[in-house]
Amino acid sequence: MGVNVTDKRITIKELTVRNCTTGIYLKNSNNSLVIENIAIFNDNAILVYDSVNCTFHQNILGNNTERGILVTNSRNFTVSNNRVYGNGISPYAGYGLNVNFSANGLIKQNYAYENDYDGIGLFDSSNCTVVENNVENNRLNGILLSTSPNNLVYHNNLINNTIQAADFDPTNRWDDGVEGNYWSNYGWFDLNHDGIGDTARVISGGNQDNRPLMGSFHSFNSAMGYYVNIISNSTIEDFVFFESNSTLSIHVSNSSATQSFGFCRVCIPKALIVPPYRVTIDNGLTEVLYFNSTVYDNGTHRWIYFTYQHSTHEVDITPEVFTDGLLFY
Numbered sequence: 001m002g003v004n005v006t007d008k009r010i011t012i013k014e015l016t017v018r019n020c021t022t023g024i025y026l027k028n029s030n031n032s033l034v035i036e037n038i039a040i041f042n043d044n045a046i047l048v049y050d051s052v053n054c055t056f057h058q059n060i061l062g063n064n065t066e067r068g069i070l071v072t073n074s075r076n077f078t079v080s081n082n083r084v085y086g087n088g089i090s091p092y093a094g095y096g097l098n099v100n101f102s103a104n105g106l107i108k109q110n111y112a113y114e115n116d117y118d119g120i121g122l123f124d125s126s127n128c129t130v131v132e133n134n135v136e137n138n139r140l141n142g143i144l145l146s147t148s149p150n151n152l153v154y155h156n157n158l159i160n161n162t163i164q165a166a167d168f169d170p171t172n173r174w175d176d177g178v179e180g181n182y183w184s185n186y187g188w189f190d191l192n193h194d195g196i197g198d199t200a201r202v203i204s205g206g207n208q209d210n211r212p213l214m215g216s217f218h219s220f221n222s223a224m225g226y227y228v229n230i231i232s233n234s235t236i237e238d239f240v241f242f243e244s245n246s247t248l249s250i251h252v253s254n255s256s257a258t259q260s261f262g263f264c265r266v267c268i269p270k271a272l273i274v275p276p277y278r279v280t281i282d283n284g285l286t287e288v289l290y291f292n293s294t295v296y297d298n299g300t301h302r303w304i305y306f307t308y309q310h311s312t313h314e315v316d317i318t319p320e321v322f323t324d325g326l327l328f329y
Contacts, residue, residue, distance in 0.1 A: 026046075096112035132156065174201075232264045268303075
Protein backbone atom coordinates (compact mmCIF):
# COMPACT_ATOMS: atom_id res chain seq x y z
CA MET A 1 0.00 0.00 0.00
CA GLY A 2 1.18 3.51 -0.84
CA VAL A 3 -0.83 6.27 0.89
CA ASN A 4 -3.71 5.00 3.07
CA VAL A 5 -6.18 7.66 4.32
CA THR A 6 -9.17 6.98 6.60
CA ASP A 7 -9.58 10.47 8.01
CA LYS A 8 -11.49 13.58 6.82
CA ARG A 9 -10.28 16.89 5.37
CA ILE A 10 -6.96 15.51 4.16
CA THR A 11 -4.89 17.00 1.34
CA ILE A 12 -2.53 14.75 -0.64
CA LYS A 13 -0.41 16.84 -2.97
CA GLU A 14 2.67 16.51 -5.18
CA LEU A 15 3.55 12.93 -4.28
CA THR A 16 4.96 10.29 -6.60
CA VAL A 17 3.77 6.77 -5.83
CA ARG A 18 4.89 3.72 -7.78
CA ASN A 19 5.18 -0.05 -7.51
CA CYS A 20 2.45 -0.37 -4.86
CA THR A 21 -0.69 -2.46 -4.65
CA THR A 22 -2.68 0.79 -4.38
CA GLY A 23 -0.98 4.14 -4.83
CA ILE A 24 -3.51 6.32 -2.97
CA TYR A 25 -6.39 4.82 -0.97
CA LEU A 26 -9.19 6.86 0.63
CA LYS A 27 -12.05 5.54 2.76
CA ASN A 28 -14.49 7.63 4.79
CA SER A 29 -12.40 10.64 3.82
CA ASN A 30 -14.98 13.39 3.38
CA ASN A 31 -13.89 16.82 2.11
CA SER A 32 -10.44 15.65 1.01
CA LEU A 33 -8.22 16.82 -1.85
CA VAL A 34 -5.95 14.66 -4.03
CA ILE A 35 -4.12 17.04 -6.36
CA GLU A 36 -1.00 17.15 -8.55
CA ASN A 37 0.21 13.64 -7.71
CA ILE A 38 1.83 11.01 -9.92
CA ALA A 39 0.78 7.38 -9.49
CA ILE A 40 2.37 5.02 -12.01
CA PHE A 41 3.25 1.32 -12.21
CA ASN A 42 0.97 0.33 -9.33
CA ASP A 43 -1.82 -2.23 -9.37
CA ASN A 44 -4.30 0.62 -8.75
CA ALA A 45 -3.46 4.31 -8.81
CA ILE A 46 -6.32 5.87 -6.78
CA LEU A 47 -9.15 4.03 -4.99
CA VAL A 48 -11.88 5.98 -3.18
CA TYR A 49 -14.61 4.44 -1.02
CA ASP A 50 -17.49 5.83 1.05
CA SER A 51 -16.43 9.46 0.79
CA VAL A 52 -18.28 12.76 0.25
CA ASN A 53 -17.13 16.06 -1.28
CA CYS A 54 -13.71 14.90 -2.47
CA THR A 55 -11.73 16.42 -5.34
CA PHE A 56 -9.16 14.69 -7.58
CA HIS A 57 -7.39 17.26 -9.73
CA GLN A 58 -4.35 17.36 -12.03
CA ASN A 59 -3.03 13.92 -11.19
CA ILE A 60 -1.00 11.77 -13.61
CA LEU A 61 -2.12 8.14 -13.43
CA GLY A 62 -0.49 5.82 -15.92
CA ASN A 63 0.63 2.29 -16.65
CA ASN A 64 -1.09 0.80 -13.62
CA THR A 65 -1.98 -2.88 -13.85
CA GLU A 66 -5.68 -2.39 -13.16
CA ARG A 67 -7.25 1.04 -12.57
CA GLY A 68 -6.37 4.69 -12.85
CA ILE A 69 -9.15 6.12 -10.65
CA LEU A 70 -12.03 4.20 -9.05
CA VAL A 71 -14.64 6.17 -7.08
CA THR A 72 -17.19 3.91 -5.39
CA ASN A 73 -20.05 4.37 -2.88
CA SER A 74 -19.33 8.10 -2.87
CA ARG A 75 -21.14 11.33 -3.78
CA ASN A 76 -20.59 15.01 -4.54
CA PHE A 77 -17.12 14.36 -5.99
CA THR A 78 -15.06 16.16 -8.63
CA VAL A 79 -12.57 14.42 -10.93
CA SER A 80 -10.93 17.05 -13.14
CA ASN A 81 -7.90 17.69 -15.32
CA ASN A 82 -6.31 14.30 -14.68
CA ARG A 83 -4.21 12.42 -17.24
CA VAL A 84 -5.22 8.76 -17.09
CA TYR A 85 -3.46 6.47 -19.57
CA GLY A 86 -2.17 2.99 -20.27
CA ASN A 87 -3.97 1.32 -17.38
CA GLY A 88 -4.56 -2.41 -17.74
CA ILE A 89 -1.80 -4.88 -18.42
CA SER A 90 -2.66 -8.34 -19.75
CA PRO A 91 -4.18 -10.55 -18.38
CA TYR A 92 -6.01 -7.85 -16.34
CA ALA A 93 -8.75 -5.65 -17.80
CA GLY A 94 -7.70 -2.16 -16.83
CA TYR A 95 -9.89 0.92 -16.48
CA GLY A 96 -9.03 4.56 -16.88
CA LEU A 97 -11.53 6.48 -14.79
CA ASN A 98 -14.45 4.58 -13.26
CA VAL A 99 -17.32 5.52 -10.97
CA ASN A 100 -19.36 2.75 -9.30
CA PHE A 101 -22.42 2.97 -7.00
CA SER A 102 -21.98 6.74 -6.68
CA ALA A 103 -23.92 9.94 -7.38
CA ASN A 104 -23.68 13.68 -8.03
CA GLY A 105 -20.20 13.76 -9.52
CA LEU A 106 -18.44 16.07 -11.95
CA ILE A 107 -16.00 14.41 -14.37
CA LYS A 108 -14.43 17.26 -16.32
CA GLN A 109 -11.47 18.00 -18.60
CA ASN A 110 -9.69 14.69 -18.06
CA TYR A 111 -7.53 13.06 -20.74
CA ALA A 112 -8.25 9.32 -20.71
CA TYR A 113 -6.35 7.41 -23.38
CA GLU A 114 -4.95 4.00 -24.28
CA ASN A 115 -6.57 2.22 -21.35
CA ASP A 116 -7.26 -1.47 -21.77
CA TYR A 117 -11.00 -1.32 -21.05
CA ASP A 118 -12.95 1.92 -20.46
CA GLY A 119 -11.60 5.41 -20.80
CA ILE A 120 -14.44 6.68 -18.57
CA GLY A 121 -16.99 4.26 -17.13
CA LEU A 122 -20.01 4.64 -14.86
CA PHE A 123 -21.68 1.61 -13.24
CA ASP A 124 -24.83 1.95 -11.15
CA SER A 125 -24.15 5.67 -10.76
CA SER A 126 -26.49 8.62 -11.29
CA ASN A 127 -26.74 12.39 -11.63
CA CYS A 128 -23.16 12.79 -12.82
CA THR A 129 -21.93 15.26 -15.43
CA VAL A 130 -19.26 14.06 -17.87
CA VAL A 131 -18.03 17.12 -19.75
CA GLU A 132 -15.04 18.40 -21.77
CA ASN A 133 -13.03 15.20 -21.54
CA ASN A 134 -10.68 13.92 -24.24
CA VAL A 135 -11.23 10.18 -24.55
CA GLU A 136 -8.96 8.58 -27.11
CA ASN A 137 -7.66 5.21 -28.29
CA ASN A 138 -9.11 3.16 -25.45
CA ARG A 139 -9.12 -0.50 -26.35
CA LEU A 140 -12.78 -1.20 -25.55
CA ASN A 141 -15.15 1.64 -24.59
CA GLY A 142 -14.45 5.33 -24.73
CA ILE A 143 -17.34 6.18 -22.39
CA LEU A 144 -19.52 3.46 -20.84
CA LEU A 145 -22.74 4.09 -18.90
CA SER A 146 -24.01 0.81 -17.44
CA THR A 147 -27.05 0.66 -15.12
CA SER A 148 -26.50 4.39 -14.66
CA PRO A 149 -29.50 6.75 -15.06
CA ASN A 150 -29.94 10.53 -15.25
CA ASN A 151 -26.41 11.47 -16.27
CA LEU A 152 -25.41 14.33 -18.58
CA VAL A 153 -22.64 13.78 -21.15
CA TYR A 154 -21.58 16.57 -23.53
CA HIS A 155 -18.63 18.48 -25.01
CA ASN A 156 -16.43 15.37 -24.91
CA ASN A 157 -14.05 14.41 -27.73
CA LEU A 158 -14.39 10.70 -28.52
CA ILE A 159 -11.53 9.73 -30.82
CA ASN A 160 -10.66 6.30 -32.22
CA ASN A 161 -11.94 4.19 -29.35
CA THR A 162 -12.87 0.63 -30.33
CA ILE A 163 -16.43 1.35 -29.13
CA GLN A 164 -16.76 5.11 -28.90
CA ALA A 165 -19.53 4.93 -26.29
CA ALA A 166 -22.12 2.55 -24.86
CA ASP A 167 -25.22 3.57 -22.92
CA PHE A 168 -28.13 1.35 -21.91
CA ASP A 169 -30.38 3.90 -20.16
CA PRO A 170 -32.56 6.36 -22.10
CA THR A 171 -32.71 8.78 -19.16
CA ASN A 172 -29.11 9.84 -19.88
CA ARG A 173 -28.64 12.92 -22.06
CA TRP A 174 -25.78 13.26 -24.54
CA ASP A 175 -26.18 16.99 -25.20
CA ASP A 176 -26.91 20.10 -23.12
CA GLY A 177 -29.76 21.22 -25.38
CA VAL A 178 -27.37 23.14 -27.65
CA GLU A 179 -24.32 20.94 -28.31
CA GLY A 180 -23.37 17.29 -27.89
CA ASN A 181 -20.07 15.45 -28.30
CA TYR A 182 -17.46 15.04 -31.03
CA TRP A 183 -17.29 11.55 -32.56
CA SER A 184 -14.27 10.90 -34.77
CA ASN A 185 -16.25 8.34 -36.81
CA TYR A 186 -19.52 10.28 -37.10
CA GLY A 187 -19.55 10.37 -40.92
CA TRP A 188 -22.69 12.44 -41.58
CA PHE A 189 -23.24 15.98 -42.87
CA ASP A 190 -23.83 19.56 -41.75
CA LEU A 191 -25.85 21.01 -44.61
CA ASN A 192 -27.16 24.03 -42.68
CA HIS A 193 -23.67 25.25 -41.67
CA ASP A 194 -23.85 25.46 -37.89
CA GLY A 195 -21.15 22.97 -36.80
CA ILE A 196 -23.72 20.45 -35.56
CA GLY A 197 -24.38 17.23 -37.46
CA ASP A 198 -27.77 17.00 -39.18
CA THR A 199 -28.31 13.38 -38.07
CA ALA A 200 -28.24 12.04 -34.51
CA ARG A 201 -25.31 9.83 -33.59
CA VAL A 202 -26.67 6.47 -32.42
CA ILE A 203 -24.82 5.05 -29.41
CA SER A 204 -24.20 1.39 -28.75
CA GLY A 205 -26.88 0.26 -26.29
CA GLY A 206 -29.68 2.35 -27.77
CA ASN A 207 -29.26 5.97 -26.67
CA GLN A 208 -28.18 8.76 -29.05
CA ASP A 209 -26.43 12.12 -29.26
CA ASN A 210 -28.96 14.43 -30.89
CA ARG A 211 -26.48 17.27 -31.47
CA PRO A 212 -23.17 15.66 -32.50
CA LEU A 213 -20.30 18.07 -33.09
CA MET A 214 -18.69 18.25 -36.53
CA GLY A 215 -15.32 19.15 -35.02
CA SER A 216 -13.51 18.68 -31.75
CA PHE A 217 -14.36 20.77 -28.70
CA HIS A 218 -11.96 23.27 -27.10
CA SER A 219 -12.41 25.66 -24.18
CA PHE A 220 -10.08 28.60 -23.53
CA ASN A 221 -9.80 30.97 -20.58
CA SER A 222 -9.64 34.54 -21.82
CA ALA A 223 -7.55 35.45 -18.72
CA MET A 224 -10.46 37.62 -17.55
CA GLY A 225 -12.40 34.71 -16.08
CA TYR A 226 -14.56 34.21 -19.16
CA TYR A 227 -14.28 31.02 -21.21
CA VAL A 228 -14.53 30.93 -24.98
CA ASN A 229 -15.60 27.60 -26.48
CA ILE A 230 -14.53 26.61 -29.98
CA ILE A 231 -15.69 23.66 -32.06
CA SER A 232 -13.51 23.17 -35.12
CA ASN A 233 -12.26 20.63 -37.62
CA SER A 234 -8.96 22.52 -37.67
CA THR A 235 -6.10 22.19 -35.23
CA ILE A 236 -6.26 25.13 -32.80
CA GLU A 237 -2.62 26.13 -32.46
CA ASP A 238 -3.07 29.15 -30.23
CA PHE A 239 -5.70 31.36 -28.60
CA VAL A 240 -5.18 34.89 -27.25
CA PHE A 241 -7.57 37.59 -26.03
CA PHE A 242 -6.40 41.21 -26.35
CA GLU A 243 -8.30 43.30 -23.84
CA SER A 244 -7.01 46.58 -25.30
CA ASN A 245 -9.05 46.20 -28.48
CA SER A 246 -11.47 43.41 -27.48
CA THR A 247 -10.01 40.96 -30.01
CA LEU A 248 -9.98 37.18 -29.96
CA SER A 249 -7.06 35.86 -32.00
CA ILE A 250 -7.07 32.19 -33.00
CA HIS A 251 -4.36 30.40 -34.96
CA VAL A 252 -5.62 27.40 -36.94
CA SER A 253 -3.90 24.82 -39.12
CA ASN A 254 -4.81 21.73 -41.12
CA SER A 255 -5.80 18.73 -39.05
CA SER A 256 -5.14 16.37 -41.98
CA ALA A 257 -3.28 16.47 -45.27
CA THR A 258 -6.48 15.89 -47.27
CA GLN A 259 -8.61 18.57 -45.65
CA SER A 260 -9.90 21.25 -48.03
CA PHE A 261 -12.11 23.47 -45.89
CA GLY A 262 -12.19 24.33 -42.22
CA PHE A 263 -14.77 25.81 -39.88
CA CYS A 264 -15.05 27.26 -36.40
CA ARG A 265 -18.15 27.46 -34.24
CA VAL A 266 -17.34 29.91 -31.45
CA CYS A 267 -19.29 30.61 -28.26
CA ILE A 268 -18.39 34.10 -26.97
CA PRO A 269 -19.46 35.59 -23.62
CA LYS A 270 -21.11 38.96 -24.26
CA ALA A 271 -19.42 40.30 -21.13
CA LEU A 272 -16.10 39.70 -22.92
CA ILE A 273 -17.02 41.14 -26.32
CA VAL A 274 -20.32 42.86 -27.02
CA PRO A 275 -21.95 41.65 -30.28
CA PRO A 276 -22.28 41.99 -33.22
CA TYR A 277 -18.95 40.47 -34.24
CA ARG A 278 -16.66 40.71 -37.24
CA VAL A 279 -14.37 37.86 -38.42
CA THR A 280 -11.14 38.66 -40.27
CA ILE A 281 -8.70 36.03 -41.52
CA ASP A 282 -5.02 36.85 -42.16
CA ASN A 283 -5.71 40.60 -41.85
CA GLY A 284 -8.29 40.36 -44.63
CA LEU A 285 -6.09 38.52 -47.12
CA THR A 286 -8.06 35.25 -46.78
CA GLU A 287 -11.76 35.16 -47.60
CA VAL A 288 -14.32 34.18 -45.02
CA LEU A 289 -16.33 31.73 -47.11
CA TYR A 290 -19.41 31.45 -44.93
CA PHE A 291 -20.32 33.54 -41.90
CA ASN A 292 -23.32 33.15 -39.62
CA SER A 293 -23.19 35.77 -36.89
CA THR A 294 -26.23 34.49 -34.96
CA VAL A 295 -26.06 30.69 -34.87
CA TYR A 296 -27.45 30.77 -31.32
CA ASP A 297 -27.92 33.23 -28.47
CA ASN A 298 -28.92 32.41 -24.88
CA GLY A 299 -28.86 35.97 -23.57
CA THR A 300 -25.38 35.85 -22.02
CA HIS A 301 -23.45 34.21 -24.90
CA ARG A 302 -23.50 34.52 -28.68
CA TRP A 303 -22.52 31.64 -30.99
CA ILE A 304 -21.04 32.37 -34.44
CA TYR A 305 -19.92 30.12 -37.29
CA PHE A 306 -17.53 30.68 -40.20
CA THR A 307 -15.63 28.66 -42.79
CA TYR A 308 -12.41 29.09 -44.75
CA GLN A 309 -10.18 27.30 -47.22
CA HIS A 310 -7.90 25.12 -45.16
CA SER A 311 -4.35 26.20 -44.46
CA THR A 312 -2.54 27.91 -41.59
CA HIS A 313 -4.46 31.06 -40.68
CA GLU A 314 -4.75 33.79 -38.09
CA VAL A 315 -8.40 34.46 -37.29
CA ASP A 316 -9.42 37.64 -35.48
CA ILE A 317 -12.86 38.12 -33.95
CA THR A 318 -13.65 41.73 -33.01
CA PRO A 319 -16.65 43.91 -32.25
CA GLU A 320 -18.29 45.18 -35.41
CA VAL A 321 -16.83 48.64 -34.76
CA PHE A 322 -14.36 49.58 -32.03
CA THR A 323 -12.93 53.10 -31.84
CA ASP A 324 -11.19 54.73 -28.86
CA GLY A 325 -12.75 52.31 -26.43
CA LEU A 326 -16.29 52.90 -27.75
CA LEU A 327 -18.50 50.52 -29.72
CA PHE A 328 -20.57 51.73 -32.67
CA TYR A 329 -23.27 49.87 -34.59
